[in-house]
Amino acid sequence: MAMKYKRVLIKLSGEALAGDKAFGLDYPTILEICKNIKSAYDLGAEIGIVVGGGNFWRGRTSGDMERTRADQIGMLATVMNALSVADALEHLGVEVRVQTALQMNQVAEMYIRNKATRHLEKGRVVIFACGTGNPYFSTDTAAALRALEINAEVIFKATMVDGVYDKDPKKYDDAVKYDTLTFTKVLNDQLNVMDMTAATMCRDNKLPILVFDMAEGNFVKAINGEKIGTLVTE
Numbered sequence: 182m183a184m185k186y187k188r189v190l191i192k193l194s195g196e197a198l199a200g201d202k203a204f205g206l207d208y209p210t211i212l213e214i215c216k217n218i219k220s221a222y223d224l225g226a227e228i229g230i231v232v233g234g235g236n237f238w239r240g241r242t243s244g245d246m247e248r249t250r251a252d253q254i255g256m257l258a259t260v261m262n263a264l265s266v267a268d269a270l271e272h273l274g275v276e277v278r279v280q281t282a283l284q285m286n287q288v289a290e291m292y293i294r295n296k297a298t299r300h301l302e303k304g305r306v307v308i309f310a311c312g313t314g315n316p317y318f319s320t321d322t323a324a325a326l327r328a329l330e331i332n333a334e335v336i337f338k339a340t341m342v343d344g345v346y347d348k349d350p351k352k353y354d355d356a357v358k359y360d361t362l363t364f365t366k367v368l369n370d371q372l373n374v375m376d377m378t379a380a381t382m383c384r385d386n387k388l389p390i391l392v393f394d395m396a397e398g399n400f401v402k403a404i405n406g407e408k409i410g411t412l413v414t415e
Contacts (some may be wrong), residue, residue, distance in 0.1 A: 248378075
């Protein structure tokens with residue numbers, strides 16, 4: 182089967198990297214996620230990854246801390262996650278580069294768009310850390326921005342749920358899953374796909390988002406265009 186998508190941007194939440202711990206890093210969980218990603222990589226996909234930092238820090242729950250500083254701490258949390266994912270991928274034999282939106286040259290490369298696309302062309306996975314490098318912007322928005330900058334064909338949002346529902350399926354037995362959605366409906370109904378800034382960027386630039394769970398084999402199915410999760414387009 183031919184791949185439907187050649188170049189993709191994967192958005193990984195920080196919480197996914199914590200496994201059942203809900204905080205910090207669970208390396209066996211990270212390794213399993215990376216095995217899943219490697220299966221898609223082995224097909225020849227060019228893969229960028231944006232990681233969140235919620236397993237270490239959430240700026241909006243930081244009490245009286247000044248927002249800019251709280252968000253900067255969150256950016257640093259994403260670097261720990263990016264390095265952890267890079268280590269697991271390298272353990273599996275994948276060549277990886279970590280690029281950060283804040284300067285930390287001893288740890289990773291500074292984000293430069295042309296350099297990132299060159300890495301992708303050479304078959305390296307590129308992990309983007311520090312969000313956009315600016316406060317008040319989420320890592321969802323960073324995923325949309327980096328996806329557009331590297332000319333990704335789609336954003337894969339890998340979650341703990343098998344798609345987008347009209348309400349929380351963990352709380353409501355009658356929650357209905359959407360197979361497809363428009364960004365307009367996502368924005369109007371405030372559905373939990375990505376934050377509003379990210380969803381608006383994707384809508385305005387005709388960049389689809391595929392939301393699916395991280396079950397084994399799903400990255401390959403997604404790359405090949407099989408019907409999984411929820412596809413959000415306009």
